[in-house]
Amino acid sequence: MPLPSKRKPEHIAEALKHWYEQRLNHAVAILDVGVPSGTGMSSETILFNLDPGGMKYPKVARIRPSMDDWPVFPVYDLEAQYKAMQFVGARSDVPVPNVSDVELDESILGAPFFIMDRIEGQAPPDMMPYTFGGSFLDAMSAEERRDLQRNAATVLAKIHAIPLENEDISFAAPNLQEPLRRMLKEQREYYEWSRAGISYPTIEAAFDYLERNMPANPGPVVLSWGDARIGNMLFRKSQPVAVLDWEMVNVGHPGVDVGWMVFMHRFFQNIAEVMGMPGFPDMMVEEDVIADYVAAGGHDPGDLTWYQVYAAMRFAAISIRTSRRQIAYGEAAEPDEPEQLIMHRDLLRSMIGLS
Numbered sequence: 001m002p003l004p005s006k007r008k009p010e011h012i013a014e015a016l017k018h019w020y021e022q023r024l025n026h027a028v029a030i031l032d033v034g035v036p037s038g039t040g041m042s043s044e045t046i047l048f049n050l051d052p053g054g055m056k057y058p059k060v061a062r063i064r065p066s067m068d069d070w071p072v073f074p075v076y077d078l079e080a081q082y083k084a085m086q087f088v089g090a091r092s093d094v095p096v097p098n099v100s101d102v103e104l105d106e107s108i109l110g111a112p113f114f115i116m117d118r119i120e121g122q123a124p125p126d127m128m129p130y131t132f133g134g135s136f137l138d139a140m141s142a143e144e145r146r147d148l149q150r151n152a153a154t155v156l157a158k159i160h161a162i163p164l165e166n167e168d169i170s171f172a173a174p175n176l177q178e179p180l181r182r183m184l185k186e187q188r189e190y191y192e193w194s195r196a197g198i199s200y201p202t203i204e205a206a207f208d209y210l211e212r213n214m215p216a217n218p219g220p221v222v223l224s225w226g227d228a229r230i231g232n233m234l235f236r237k238s239q240p241v242a243v244l245d246w247e248m249v250n251v252g253h254p255g256v257d258v259g260w261m262v263f264m265h266r267f268f269q270n271i272a273e274v275m276g277m278p279g280f281p282d283m284m285v286e287e288d289v290i291a292d293y294v295a296a297g298g299h300d301p302g303d304l305t306w307y308q309v310y311a312a313m314r315f316a317a318i319s320i321r322t323s324r325r326q327i328a329y330g331e332a333a334e335p336d337e338p339e340q341l342i343m344h345r346d347l348l349r350s351m352i353g354l355s
Helices: 009-024 078-091 142-160 179-195 201-212 254-274 286-295 305-328 345-351
Strands: 029-032 042-051 057-063 099-104 115-118 222-224 233-236 239-243 250-252
Touching: 009 029, 009 042, 078 099, 078 115, 078 222, 099 239, 142 222, 142 233, 142 254, 142 286, 179 250, 179 254, 179 305, 201 305, 201 345, 222 239, 222 254, 250 254, 254 286, 254 305, 254 345, 305 345
Parallel strands: none
Antiparallel strands: 029 042, 042 057, 057 115, 099 115, 222 250, 233 239
C-alpha cells in the first residue's frame, strides 16, 4: 500500500520554491508536483521539476513519514538512507541516485526530507503485484527477464564487494561483529513493537526455527541493502538504472540480501498462483539467482533456506504493521483471527515445517 500523502501539491510547490530560493539566492519555479504510484510503504515520495532559470531538472523528494500516523518502523532514520546511497555511490558503479540536497529542519515540509535526481525507468510494481500482469515485464521474453534477473543479482554482488574495514558504517550498523545474531535481536525488538501486545504464533515459531538453525558458515560480512528486490530498482529494458529504498540498510552476510530477493518474488508469485494467475514461475529461482550472483563475483551463500525463512519472518512482522495501518485507514476490515493479517502465513508455516 503506497503511503498516502496529506500534503497538497500547491503547498509543497510553494514551500520548496521558498526553500530553494533561500539556498540558491535567486528565483526558481517548482513545477509538475505529483506522487508516484504502485510502490512504497514506509515513506512519502514527491516528484517535481526544478526550474532555476529556463531548464527543468527532474527531482524526487523523500519525506520522513509522520511518526504519529501508523509508521511502518518505530524509528525512521532519513540520514541513514542518504548516507547509504552516498557511501555506495562513492565506492562502486551501482546506480544509486545522486542526493543533491538534505534538509533536517521539519518546518519546511513538516518533516525532514532529502532530494534526489530523478531517473527515468520502470519498476516492477507492488500494487498490484507485477506477477498479476500489466507491467513492462509482460512484454519481455523469458530470456530478457532472465537478463533482468542476472543484472539485479549483479547489483547485489557489487554492493557486497564494497570493503567495510576501516570505514564508518554507523549509518548501517554499530559494528561488524556477529551480524546475524544482532539482526535477529533487532527483528525480535521490531516484532515486539509491531505486534502491539497481540501474539502471532507463526512468527514466534519462525524465530524459534531461526535460532535453532543458525548458519555455521555465513560467509563474509557485507553491506546489506536490506529491501533488496527488483521492485526497488528502476530498469530500462533489462538494465538497472537506479537502486532505491535504503530504509532497511544494515550490515549482514550475502545470504540476507540474496534470500530476500528470492523470497520476495516467491511471495508475489505465490499470491498470483493462489488467485489462479500464472505469474512468472521462471523468475528468481533460487539456484539461478545464486548462479547469477556468484558469476558476478559474489560469495556463494550456499543453501538459502535459513535466509528465506528469515525474510519471510521479517516480512510477516512488517505485514502485521502495514495491515493494521490499512484497518486504521478504513481500507481493510478487522480480521476474525489476528494471523489473517499475515498474507503469506501458510507459506511461512510450510517453510518451517508447521502444518
